[in-house]
Amino acid sequence: MKTETAILDESNIDPAVIERAGNIIKKGGLVAFPTETVYGLGGDALNPQSSAKIYAAKGRPSDNPLIVHISGMEALDPIVTKIPDNARKLADAYWPGPLTMIFNKKPIVPRETTGGLDTVAVRMPSSRIARALIDAAGGYIAAPSANLSGRPSPTSASYVIEDMDGRIDMILDGGDSEVGLESTIVDFTGEYPVILRPGYITAEMISSVLEMEVGIDPALKKDDPSFRPKAPGMKYRHYAPKGELVIVTGPSDKVVSHINELVAADRENGLSTGVMASKETAELYRADSVKALGSKGRAEETAHSLFRALREFDDEKTERIYSESFDETGVGAAIMNRLIKAAGHHVIQL
Numbered sequence: 001m002k003t004e005t006a007i008l009d010e011s012n013i014d015p016a017v018i019e020r021a022g023n024i025i026k027k028g029g030l031v032a033f034p035t036e037t038v039y040g041l042g043g044d045a046l047n048p049q050s051s052a053k054i055y056a057a058k059g060r061p062s063d064n065p066l067i068v069h070i071s072g073m074e075a076l077d078p079i080v081t082k083i084p085d086n087a088r089k090l091a092d093a094y095w096p097g098p099l100t101m102i103f104n105k106k107p108i109v110p111r112e113t114t115g116g117l118d119t120v121a122v123r124m125p126s127s128r129i130a131r132a133l134i135d136a137a138g139g140y141i142a143a144p145s146a147n148l149s150g151r152p153s154p155t156s157a158s159y160v161i162e163d164m165d166g167r168i169d170m171i172l173d174g175g176d177s178e179v180g181l182e183s184t185i186v187d188f189t190g191e192y193p194v195i196l197r198p199g200y201i202t203a204e205m206i207s208s209v210l211e212m213e214v215g216i217d218p219a220l221k222k223d224d225p226s227f228r229p230k231a232p233g234m235k236y237r238h239y240a241p242k243g244e245l246v247i248v249t250g251p252s253d254k255v256v257s258h259i260n261e262l263v264a265a266d267r268e269n270g271l272s273t274g275v276m277a278s279k280e281t282a283e284l285y286r287a288d289s290v291k292a293l294g295s296k297g298r299a300e301e302t303a304h305s306l307f308r309a310l311r312e313f314d315d316e317k318t319e320r321i322y323s324e325s326f327d328e329t330g331v332g333a334a335i336m337n338r339l340i341k342a343a344g345h346h347v348i349q350l
């Protein structure tokens with residue numbers, strides 16, 4: 001299959017391109033598109049064959065459900081059995097935006113889209129390109145992140161091309177993703193709301209709108225495989241770079257000297273080395289490739305650059321990668337959740 005790429009300007013979207021892309025989705029084809037979190041791989045959410053194609057293009061296990069993207073609140077009622085008051089409050093506060101909510105589904109949503117579940121994940125993105133595409137495609141786009149299964153989610157069109165060229169019909173290039181991490185997922189199908197995946201919309205932000213403490217899926221807190229995450233996708237090994245990634249945590253001066261010792265030993269063994277660090281400490285490292293992800297205290301900078309850094313290490317063929325750990329408050333919880341997965345839970349505590 002030949003994959004067409006079209007560049008779009010978010011502030012001046014070419015309607016002819018959007019119409020062409022929308023028609024591809026309406027006819028059962030696949031279009032990758034930008035959102036404010038990461039790029040999505042879109043197909044018609046109400047067409048079971050489109051969902052089957054998405055799983056095939058990603059190489060993704062088909063028990064891992066897709067998120068249905070909508071552009072307006074009126075699109076929610078036709079696909080879910082009930083909208084709890086708390087979900088309405090969160091929608092008022094954070095939609096459109098990097099928040100996904102899980103509801104019980106109506107039969108119109110095929111099981112192929114929900115990985116066999118009776119529940120459906122729904123998100124209203126804020127990206128203007130994404131919203132224009134959703135409208136042009138008939139209102140419901142199923143979209144996982146547009147990476148091959150297991151790789152870091154793509155935060156620019158060039159990474160989508162790397163993974164998806166020849167596998168899908170079209171890629172809309174809308175520049176760099178603003179947030180850089182996937183949406184926060186909140187489950188509304190139980191007795192009380194529970195976060196299944198941390199993201200840019202933090203537990204504190206959700207609790208303050210709901211005026212109650214939001215739950216957190218215990219599988220997120222425990223490094224224990226007997227806790228089965230409720231979001232099926234959270235159980236898979238994810239984001240892993242090709243090189244071996246190890247997180248080193250402890251007092252900053254000790255972390256710097258320990259990583260530099262590990263780097264020196266790797267170098268003696270002829271291995272190429274990389275480090276992910278804060279902007280403040282990056283210059284202290286002696287590795288072949290040092291990436292400053294963001295300033296301490298500005299977690300959104302680190303969130304924005306984490307997946308890009310992981311992909312760059314692959315491009316540079318880095319064999320051993322060491323990462324500082326990052327503050328877990330606010331968006332930091334989402335950063336550490338992705339980083340620990342990428343490292344396959346390999347953490348050295350000093």
Ligand code: TXA
Nearest residue numbers: 037039040065119120121144145182183231232233234
């Ligand atoms: O920011 C995002 O959410 C991006 C952009 C493209 O919107 N999408 C994204 O999709 O990250 P994906 O497929 O890579 O991750 C979706 C996650 C998976 O962990 C999946 O298991 C979970 O959402 N999920 C989807 N539907 C679910 C459901 N009904 N119940 C529980 N978890 C669900």
Ligand code: MG
Nearest residue numbers: 144145153182
């Ligand atoms: Mg994904």
